[in-house]
Amino acid sequence: xSVTPLINSxxxxxxxxxxxxxxxxxxxxxxxxxxxxxxNAIVNQENKVIKELEAAEKxxxxxxxxxxxxxxxxxRIPTTIDDLVKATVSMQDKQRLSSCGERxxxxxxxxxxxxxxxxxxxxxxxxxVQYSLDLLVPDDDVTYQNPVRSSGGTKxxxxxxxxx
Amino acid sequence: xxxxxxxxxxxxxxxxxxxxxxxxxxxxxxxxNAATEGYSRQRVNMTATRPMDAxxxxxxxxxxxxGTGVEYSSVVRLRDNYLDMQFRRENQSMGExxxxxxxxxxxxxxINEPSESxxxxxxxxxxxxxxxxxxxxxxxxxxxxxVGTAVNLVDTLKHIDTSLNTLAADLDNNIGRKVTEANNxxxxxxxxxxxxxxxxxxxxxxNDYRDKRDLLIDQLSTLVDVEVTETPDGILxxxxxxxxxxxxxxxxxxxxxxxxGATAGELAGYEASKAEVETLRQQLxxxxxxxxxxxxxxxxxxxxxxxxxxxxxxxVRLENGTVIPAGETxxxxxxxxxxxPAQSFIRLEVNGFNGLHQLGYGLSNPPSGNRSFFxxxxxxxxxxxxxxxxxxxxxxxxxxxxxxxxxDIVGTDAQVxxxxxxxxxxxxxxxxxxxxxxxNVTSLSQGTTDDYFRALTGxxxxxxxxxxxxxxxxxxxxxxxxxxxxxxxxxxLDEEMSDMxxxxxxxxxxARNMTAVDEMxxxxxxxxxxxxR
Numbered sequence: 001x002s003v004t005p006l007i008n009s010x011x012x013x014x015x016x017x018x019x020x021x022x023x024x025x026x027x028x029x030x031x032x033x034x035x036x037x038x039x040n041a042i043v044n045q046e047n048k049v050i051k052e053l054e055a056a057e058k059x060x061x062x063x064x065x066x067x068x069x070x071x072x073x074x075x076r077i078p079t080t081i082d083d084l085v086k087a088t089v090s091m092q093d094k095q096r097l098s099s100c101g102e103r104x105x106x107x108x109x110x111x112x113x114x115x116x117x118x119x120x121x122x123x124x125x126x127x128x129v130q131y132s133l134d135l136l137v138p139d140d141d142v143t144y145q146n147p148v149r150s151s152g153g154t155k156x157x158x159x160x161x162x163x164x
Numbered sequence: 165x166x167x168x169x170x171x172x173x174x175x176x177x178x179x180x181x182x183x184x185x186x187x188x189x190x191x192x193x194x195x196x197n198a199a200t201e202g203y204s205r206q207r208v209n210m211t212a213t214r215p216m217d218a219x220x221x222x223x224x225x226x227x228x229x230x231g232t233g234v235e236y237s238s239v240v241r242l243r244d245n246y247l248d249m250q251f252r253r254e255n256q257s258m259g260e261x262x263x264x265x266x267x268x269x270x271x272x273x274x275i276n277e278p279s280e281s282x283x284x285x286x287x288x289x290x291x292x293x294x295x296x297x298x299x300x301x302x303x304x305x306x307x308x309x310x311v312g313t314a315v316n317l318v319d320t321l322k323h324i325d326t327s328l329n330t331l332a333a334d335l336d337n338n339i340g341r342k343v344t345e346a347n348n349x350x351x352x353x354x355x356x357x358x359x360x361x362x363x364x365x366x367x368x369x370x371n372d373y374r375d376k377r378d379l380l381i382d383q384l385s386t387l388v389d390v391e392v393t394e395t396p397d398g399i400l401x402x403x404x405x406x407x408x409x410x411x412x413x414x415x416x417x418x419x420x421x422x423x424x425g426a427t428a429g430e431l432a433g434y435e436a437s438k439a440e441v442e443t444l445r446q447q448l449x450x451x452x453x454x455x456x457x458x459x460x461x462x463x464x465x466x467x468x469x470x471x472x473x474x475x476x477x478x479x480v481r482l483e484n485g486t487v488i489p490a491g492e493t494x495x496x497x498x499x500x501x502x503x504x505p506a507q508s509f510i511r512l513e514v515n516g517f518n519g520l521h522q523l524g525y526g527l528s529n530p531p532s533g534n535r536s537f538f539x540x541x542x543x544x545x546x547x548x549x550x551x552x553x554x555x556x557x558x559x560x561x562x563x564x565x566x567x568x569x570x571x572d573i574v575g576t577d578a579q580v581x582x583x584x585x586x587x588x589x590x591x592x593x594x595x596x597x598x599x600x601x602x603x604n605v606t607s608l609s610q611g612t613t614d615d616y617f618r619a620l621t622g623x624x625x626x627x628x629x630x631x632x633x634x635x636x637x638x639x640x641x642x643x644x645x646x647x648x649x650x651x652x653x654x655x656x657l658d659e660e661m662s663d664m665x666x667x668x669x670x671x672x673x674x675a676r677n678m679t680a681v682d683e684m685x686x687x688x689x690x691x692x693x694x695x696x697r
Contacts, residue, residue: 028640031644032640032643032644032647033644033647034644034647034648034651113633116637117636117637117640120637120641121640121641121644124250124254124641124644124645125644125648127250128246128247128250128648131246132246
């Protein structure tokens with residue numbers, strides 16, 4: 001069995017990553033410009049890509065298993081690209097596999113970076129929202145109260161039910 | 165019945181006219197400043213004036229209160245302090261990372277790898293020239309080439325040193341400039357503090373002064389970390405770089421030395437940049453010094469004549485049969501061989517490139533050894549990229565390059581064996597020698613000089629990529645807050661236009677009402693009581 005199906009399945013994973021990175025970048029712009037309505041559309045698209053990614057991962061697992069079985073080798077779990085490279089004989093195939101692996105690593109790192117940046121942006125927004133809510137929701141027990149009455153728990157006088 | 169003036173209607177309309185005019189004026193001010201940096205939208209708060217009651221008279225039986233119109237209670241700016249705080253926090257970091265990013269770019273340019281003229285290429289040429297000399301130590305062209313590539317190597321190191329110095333000096337200059345800039349801003353903030361206190365002490369809102377002051381603090385936050393505290397009466401104090409620079413109307417100017425205390429902002433960026441420059445210099449110095457003086461074990465053939473007092477790692481026998489045990493001093497000029505007859509070589513430990521070169525002899529007769537190939541310009545024992553030079557004697561006379569490790573006695577004269585290249589061989593082998601480097605400067609503590617330099621450039625690349633990423637992230641964060649700030653404080657022309665129509669119609673209606681009252685009065689004054697005239 002040649003390495004082509006292996007490479008194909010890796011390629012489709014890389015393609016998914018690249019699309020996620022692209023979506024992450026547009027998400028970043030949307031977050032910066034505070035356009036929340038567009039955010040939903042992007043998240044939906046992301047979910048779709050993630051489903052595809054899951055399918056591609058399953059596909060890869062199957063391909064790897066078959067590859068090792070046909071070579072008559074025992075499969076190691078988890079299998080790394082280095083294992084695959086070791087199990088391959090042809091120099092050209094080795095190179096193709098490792099360059100594929102390199103690209104996969106790069107894409108994963110870039111995706112992580114993008115997600116991290118977005119997370120910071122979201123955190124910043126959430127800080128602001130939290131602050132604004134704190135202004136609206138009164139603190140409990142600022143003043144002394146009749147202990148009998150306060151234990152009764154009549155805490156309806158607030159704009160938001162914080163328990164929700 | 166409540167008693168109120170005949171002209172009450174006129175007064176009410178007049179108040180309406182005045183108030184709507186103020187609203188229109190403020191709106192005009194908003195529109196005029198739609199593009200002003202740091203301006204926040206202003207709004208006129210209107211309230212109904214105190215209704216008419218005449219307590220001086222007996223209690224009125226008339227129903228209701230009679231309204232007396234409108235007045236404006238305050239003109240406020242729409243602004244969110246929390247966003248200001250968030251903005252400044254992120255802006256400080258952006259200032260810092262921006263400077264650090266620029267510095268890393270400069271450092272990368274100085275190291276200039278990979279390239280044809282970078283340090284690695286020059287070092288390769290240097291080692292290659294020694295390999296050529298090793299093959300034919302008598303060849304004049306090979307000797308000239310060794311000196312040439314060595315000078316080239318030293319020049320490249322010097323060039324890096326000069327560039328680092330220039331960069332460091334630029335950073336210091338920039339710190340001075342930025343401190344002056346910060347002090348300027350600080351002074352203006354204190355002046356505005358005074359103006360705001362005077363204005364607001366009378367119960368007004370000093371909106372435009374406050375905008376100006378906030379903008380100045382924003383600008384200050386690019387330069388240095390700011391911690392703002394505001395008293396309820398609107399006076400604020402600022403602490404930057406550990407100094408309380410503004411306290412009400414008093415100012416403590418920053419000095420260049422305070423930059424070291426900055427925790428963020430461009431000043432902190434410059435300080436961090438200086439450290440980066442220093443780190444790179446230390447790394448390069450460590451590389452040069454280790455190559456020049458790091459411990460090297462070398463083998464010399466039996467029959468070697470000690471070029472200076474030295475210590476061998478094995479027992480050696482002198483010509484006269486005396487055995488000098490390992491670790492004891494062998495006097496200069498002794499011809500030595502291994503005490504163990506099975507060995508054809510002696511193991512020595514020397515200090516680096518120079519130590520090796522000192523073992524050898526040049527082409528001149530009588531043979532003279534113990535000469536350093538590289539020397540320091542300042543006579544220091546420690547080599548740096550700044551003080552390293554090719555021994556000027558060797559530059560003048562290439563015969564002094566010590567490739568040979570042996571000489572013979574012909575008659576009574578000592579004569580160098582010109583074809584011997586023991587030392588050139590050992591020196592060429594240094595290229596692959598694994599040295600131990602000072603631990604605190606790089607990630608690599610052991611390796612060849614090539615490995616070390618590769619690790620050094622790799623390190624630099626990773627740090628540069630990190631600063632760029634941090635800078636970009638920080639810029640995104642600042643952009644996002646700015647966007648949110650604009651949503652709160654920015655002037656929306658659409659909104660102002662609809663306000664204009666509102667106020668204009670209110671004004672017109674008030675004027676129309678005044679006309680109606682006027683007509684009513686006309687009827688009373690001019691149209692009534694003229695019966696029988």
